[in-house]
């Protein structure tokens with residue numbers, strides 16, 4: 072609910088404002104009713120509510136009758152429950168008094184902390200809210216094995232883990248009402264009365280043999296916890312969420328939109344259009360999920376809406392003032408600028424006496440804890456090197472995934488927030504005539520943005536796709552990848568949950584699991600090179616001569632290059648916000664090696680159009696594609712031949728470039744080779760129905776690209792190792808510190824004075840080109856061009872020839888061995904040496920041969 076009681080002049084004005092919210096659809100009738108009871112009090116609501124809503128009877132009769140029935144139902148039930156409520160209240164007072172802090176709850180918490188890596192070490196006094204955490208814990212403790220996302224039934228939708236929506240709302244509202252009642256009653260009771268009353272009630276209850284469940288909260292309500300949602304928009308396996316339950320206080324989930332902070336110091340395009348659109352939908356889904364467990368998500372804008380002006384820190388401080396919260400919990404983010412912001416938030420709040428904690432869950436490993444110690448720097452940038460570092464320097468145990476909570480304790484009143492729409496994440500541009508351009512319509516159709524949607528995809532992938540993943544993840548026409556990247560990016564799915572799910576499904580796909588480690592690698596690289604999204608890591612490549620042809624860039628962005636495979640992929644990206652990994656390689660190679668456009672252009676476009684746009688991964692991949700990353704690609708994708716691998720029958724192109732649909736399979740990827748008659752029959756007219764190719768001579772473009780690289784490597788030869796020809800990069804201070812075993816401070820000081828250069832794996836093609844600056848790309852013996860299936864076929868032929876040679880050589884070896892044995896035998900028997908066979912075929916022995924002389928002087932004639 073986005074109305075603050077404190078701000079209202081009087082309760083009637085407040086109720087009227089609240090009613091407006093209901094009419095605008097921003098609040099539901101149950102929430103409004105609960106708010107009335109909370110603000111007006113029990114008696115006043117009973118007497119005034121019906122007259123307050125009277126104007127609705129004509130203006131909105133259905134809402135009026137809904138509110139009336141809620142009112143009736145509530146007061147009828149309450150009448151019956153009154154005595155029960157009083158009893159429970161009294162008991163709760165006694166429970167408070169009798170409360171023993173070292174109950175099993177503590178034990179289970181400590182168990183969990185070891186397995187879930189929770190960092191929380193101090194907890195406010197527990198109250199009956201802890202019961203909700205207990206429910207989670209109990210569920211947790213019943214699992215000896217990792218939690219199955221869907222092992223014992225369907226995927227864990229929140230429907231499964233909590234009652235239906237209306238029940239939740241009712242429950243939540245009743246709780247709010249009960250709290251209000253509690254507070255009022257407590258005010259009325261004198262200290263001396265309390266124990267007496269409670270004792271009597273308890274005795275009565277005991278005598279009646281009734282079992283007490285669902286006790287209302289204790290009257291001395293602990294200050295609420297702010298649960299700060301960021302890129303962890305999920306209920307499953309959310310350590311901050313579970314930790315908030317453990318505090319044993321009401322939880323206020325909040326989301327603060329602060330695009331300036333997200334963007335960081337350079338050009339990151341951290342929140343591009345598609346990304347923002349997904350975020351909007353994901354927020355709406357998590358809000359609904361929270362409502363299903365009786366809670367709510369408060370949206371806030373950090374940059375100047377109403378009274379909330381400034382940073383996340385400022386916004387949090389205001390929230391703390393509004394709500395009286397003493398604890399702020401969140402899951403950590405690892406972009407250096409966000410980490411800096413979070414560190415500042417933690418220390419500022421702690422200075423104010425507010426406990427603020429960050430939990431680790433976004434990656435398998437906290438990238439700031441990864442060390443190269445014991446592994447060294449050789450091979451840095453590759454996932455193998457990274458995994459060795461993780462193995463050699465293991466972090467905290469990953470632990471099992473956490474179950475979603477069944478309910479969340481609510482505060483007596485909610486902080487004031489804005490509506491989700493006010494954040495402007497899914498605002499669509501308007502045409503001059505006022506109509507909306509809904510560029511996201513297809514994205515909307517292509518995805519289920521919810522956490523449950525992610526679980527459905529996992530299930531499908533692990534049941535089927537993963538078996539094709541090892542060999543056919545490149546296929547664009549029949550995708551065999553998980554499509555989970557946007558969910559992972561927005562934290563609607565934790566990598567840990569996914570890993571457990573894969574293990575539970577006995578999924579043996581090392582390639583898939585390796586991919587998840589690539590994700591961690593990207594975050595590690597970003598922490599080492601915070602400029603990763605905008606500045607080339609290999610220094611000479613900063614000076615590469617790039618094209619500034621905007622027409623080419625536009626054609627690439629719009630899927631109008633005249634190369635069907637590239638166009639299909641770029642159109643898929645625009646329509647759905649996604650394309651598979653192989654296609655990303657194809658279009659990136661085309662932009663860089665053939666169009667010579669700067670990799671940063673590709674990065675920015677991807678950031679704006681991908682629903683999984685992820686600063687760390689995108690930057691790492693574009694750097695590698697742009698030849699200047701730590702692990703630059705050792706290949707270039709050919710825009711036609713690559714199709715043989717990813718779209719051998721042209722179905723992918725047919726889907727995204729329907730104007731080419733009637734071309735035959737063999738020619739659909741190179742329509743310019745089509746005879747006129749076929750083009751005519753397929754209705755293809757270049758420049759009209761399908762664009763002309765924007766570049767014709769691919770070989771020449773590639774040669775130019777290689778020559779450009781050779782030029783900068785020559786120009787900046789201090790960054791090229793003289794002996795090996797490898798590129799050299801200045802080591803970031805953190806790696807210097809680790810490599811030399813220094814303290815952080817000494818390492819920083821040393822790096823300031825001296826640049827340490829690290830040799831990186833470098834394309835052989837570049838080294839050769841450096842020595843032969845004018846050579847054609849095609850003549851380069853280390854040509855890095857990947858020719859898709861064609862090359863695979865070539866490789867298979869080579870492999871076949873090798874195998875045949877191997878068999879031949881094994882047979883030859885066998886023959887030789889036999890001859891050696893024969894000779895040894897002869898020697899032992901005193902027989903003469905047999906001459907070494909000449910050539911491959913054995914010579915036919917003759918009677919004159921030496922070895923036909925039988926010991927003892929007799930001649931044998933061999934026939």
Ligand SMILES: Cc1cc2nc3c(=O)[nH]c(=O)nc-3n(C[C@H](O)[C@H](O)[C@H](O)COP(=O)(O)OP(=O)(O)OC[C@H]3O[C@@H](n4cnc5c(N)ncnc54)[C@H](O)[C@@H]3O)c2cc1C
Pocket residue numbers: 544552553554555556557559560586587589590591593650651652653655656659677681683684685686688689690692693696
């Ligand atoms: C030029 C380029 C830009 C890219 N930009 C992004 C990006 O902005 N965001 C993004 O999530 N991925 C990016 N990738 C990596 C990869 O293409 C996507 O993660 C993958 O296509 C997502 O589809 P999936 O979920 O089906 O992947 P799967 O193959 O099913 O892999 C599972 C998960 O592993 C992770 N993963 C897979 N490949 C990589 C990789 N190479 N590096 C790091 N993590 C990986 C992803 O989180 C992915 O969801 C980029 C790749 C290239 C070549």
